[in-house]
Amino acid sequence: MKKVNIYFNRWFSVAFHYMNLIRNNEDGIPFQIFATHPDPQHMSLQGADVAGTEPALKGIEYVQFCVDFCRRNEIDIFIPRLHMLDIALHAPMFDAIGTKVLVCRDLDLLKSIMDKGRFYENVTDKGIMIIPDYHVVRTAEQFKVAYQDLVAKGHRVCFKPTETEGGLGFRIIDNDRIPLQELFGHVTPLISFDEAYRILSGEAFFPDLMVMELLEGYEYSIDCLADENGKLLAAVPRRKAGGRLRLMEHIPELELIAARVAETYKIPFNFNIQMKYSGTTPKLLEINPRMSGGLHISCLSGINFPYLAVKSALGGEVQPAGFADNVLASHVEQPLIMRINGESAVHDTVN
Incomplete structure (x- = not known):
């Protein structure tokens, strides 16, 4: 049975597990897994049969890199993470070489999902879920008004950028912090309103922040x-x-x-x-x-x-x-010998 070629571009380390879940499938279908990442020793590459180094590109240049990689390696399925919107926008380029891309092709929806403020408006219009009380702000004064409004409604308040992944930029407003204790303790996402306001006041405008009730x-x-x-x-x-x-x-x-x-x-x-x-x-x-x-x-x-x-x-x-x-x-750490020049993984550096 011919192996199916699958490609992961720059992913998180947990892609190591995804690759093995695909490889150890219940139907016994053979797969050959390709992966690229800017860091040649990244953990995600350890799950791949063929690993390559990604160049630092954006937009159509990055898409073209992925298309070329898929063409050269006869990729059947491409599972993207980095620059997903650009890849979705140019999905027909992959169709033309016979590569199936696992991506949402509804570009308006994809753009909306990636901007939390826009998506909350969309969800509100659809009425399919309840969303938190929130404001989207771009100036320190808007931030202050949003904070005061949410506090008046009885909420604790947090904020994060509207376009981000995971917990990047997430902060909880806590005016009872003891900075000296925090300095000698664990790093926390806590920040006082005054400190946040002072930092934001240093710019006339900043990228959109979503200020919302803390759930x-x-x-x-x-x-x-x-x-x-x-x-x-x-x-x-x-x-x-x-x-x-x-x-x-x-x-x-x-x-x-x-x-x-x-x-x-x-x-x-x-x-x-x-x-x-x-x-x-x-x-x-x-x-x-x-x-x-x-x-x-x-x-x-x-x-x-x-x-x-x-x-x-x-x-x-x-x-x-x-x-x-x-x-x-639950989970425990698994020691793993890194495969740099090993026989079981070929590391194909791509310029």
Whole structure:
């Protein structure tokens, strides 16, 4: 059986797990996995059969690099993370060489999802989820008004850039901080209003910030699988359960939200919905139109999310999948010898 060639461009370290989940699939389909990253010793490359070094490019130049890489290596499936919007914009270039790209092709939706302010407006119009109270600001005075409004509504307040990944730029306003204790303790996301206002006042305008109510209940990451047309095939709500523990559990209202998101937006393949509770009400944090950083944990539910997305993209039949019982999981460090010039991985430096 001919091997299927899969390519991951610059991904997080957890792509190591995605690659092995695809490789160790239940159908016994053979895969050859390619990956590129600017750091030739990045952990994600350790899961690849063929690894390459990415150049520092943006826009159409980066897309052309990916197209050339796919053409040269006869890539069947491309799973992008870096510059996903540019790649989606030029997806026909990959179609022309026979490479299937696992990306949402609804460009307006993709642009909206990547800007949290715009997407909150979209969700509000659709009425499919509840969103936190928030303001989008660009000046220090707007920041002050937003903060005062949220406090008047009884909220604790946090803020983060509207265009960011993970926890980058996330801060919680806490006016009871003791700076000296923090200086000798762990780094925290806490900042006083006065300090934040002082910093922001140093610029006439700054990139959009979302100032919002701080949600203090459980945070759930709902890993979702859909077919190429956006039909939902699986959804697993996952949350932290103390320390390294992670709990995958059936939460009917969150599973219903996943179904509504899939029906409304038709995001194909793998995507992730982040919700956080305010009391008994789940509110949207964000949606990621890609595999989440914790997806390999959700696969312990028995659903091989990365492989099933690839199988669907290859035209295979994928049935709706569920998990019977709640699953409590954790992880331990695994020592690994880095393969730099090893026989099992060829590192092809690309200029």
